[in-house]
Amino acid sequence: MKGSTPTVYLASPVFREIADNPRVSVKFKFMINKVWSNLNTVARVVTAESRFPSLAEMKKAIEENEADFIGCHIGHRVPEEIVSIASIKGVATSNVGWNHIHLHPGVLVTNTPGVLAGTTADYTISLILSNLRNIVGLNNYLWEGKWGPDERWDLDRHITKNTENLTYGILGLGEIGREVVKRVAPWGIHIAYHDIFQSLEMEEKYPNLTYYEDVEQLFKISDIVSLHIPLDESTHHFVGERLLRLMRPRALLVNTARGGIIDTAALIRLLKTKEISIHLAFDVFEEEPIPPATLQAFREILSERPDLRFIFTPHTATGDADTRARMSATMLSNLNAMVHSTSVRDIKELNLIPPL
Incomplete structure (x- = not known):
């Protein structure tokens, strides 16, 4: 049996080890080590031996240690059989998304909003520009030795499309969606958005931003559609056959x-x-890692339709070293707050899912 000291179970040693990564700035190394020290002062911290423990290993460790709180990231599934363990009081994830955690009555769940929005927005724009200008394809073309001596520069060779005169559609004007708008608004292109709430403040700040209450109209008029909504029961397969059929050719x-x-x-x-x-630029997939059969299906489409451009990356939009370090530090800080808490007032500053 454990004593009165709360127990925290961390599903991976990476939450402390990322501070040792040479790409992480000194500022964020210090931040992680400080919050790590604080957490170990007020709680007994049990850390998984591997970075991706099995569900059975997680359950065994939590039950044997009577853990009160869990720290995890999107790579760790925390289903009902975990959060329903009697000792569990809260779960903190280092991601902004929480669809890997089962929401159980009486169990607090926190995430890390505000940490990764800018980094994800930058990556989104990188994917857009890379796809529009076919940068990946042209890079491969050169390195595969296809740029031969008989192929000289000409006006109509390797023609692509820039952002001028395009309509950029944004589905979801939350933290990341707003960061995207901040970055693309100076381009002068028309930005259309759909959200459950209209933002008059953002529209006033960015005159080329227009609200579309009808999501179908957004998909009809946009040359680019980027998704910035959370995944839950209401948004699962939100972009299905109906909306896909509405997209413009070569959008x-x-x-x-x-x-x-x-x-x-x-x-x-x-x-x-x-x-x-339509062209595709995806950093996330319905099943991760992307199943070989799914990847093969997209390969076959490209072989039959070489006019289309697909850029797929392995869920790494937040992969900036300092951003990942801040994600870890924020998650550990959230665990600290929950360990210290004696009432709802003590955690009112945390972002809780769902809000209290």
Whole structure:
């Protein structure tokens, strides 16, 4: 049996070890080590031996140590059988998304908003520009030795499209969506957005930003559609056959949010049958890592339709060293706050899912 000191179970040693990464700035190394020290002062910290313990290993460790709190990230699934363990009082994730955690009555859940919005927005824009200008394809073209002596520069060779005169559609004007707007508004392009709430403040600040109450209209008029909504029961497969069919020919669909927002099966089917003709730039997938069969299906589409451009990256939009360090530090800080708390007032500053 444990004593009166609360117990925290960390699903990975990475939350402290990231401070040792040479790419992390001294400021954030210090931040992690400080909050780590504070947490170990007020709680007994039990850390998983591996970075990705199995569900059985997590459950055994939590039950044997009668853990009160869990620290995790999106790579750790925390299902009902974990959060329903009697000793569990709260779960802190280092991500802003929480769809890997089962929401259980009486168990607090915290995430890390405000930490990764700018980094994710930068990555989103990088994917857009890389796809529009076919940078990945042209890079591969050169390195594969296809730029031969008989191929000289000419006016109509390797033509792509820049952002001028395009309509950029944003689905979800939360933290990340707003950061995207801040970055692309100076380009002077028309930015359309759909959200459950209209933001008159953002529209006043950015005159080229327009609200579309009808999400179907957003998909119809946009040359680029990027997704910035959370994944939950209401948004699962939100972008399905109906919205996909509305997209303009050669429009670009960008997803740095969560893979389950898109109905992958419908997307593959419509591309295979040539009922839609859209480019893709995805950093997230419905199942991660992306299953070989799914990847092969996209390969086959590209082989039959070389006019389309697909850029896929392995869920790394937040992969800036300092951003990842801040994510860890914020999660550890949230655990500190929950360990210290004796009433709701003590955790009112935390971002709770759902809010109290």
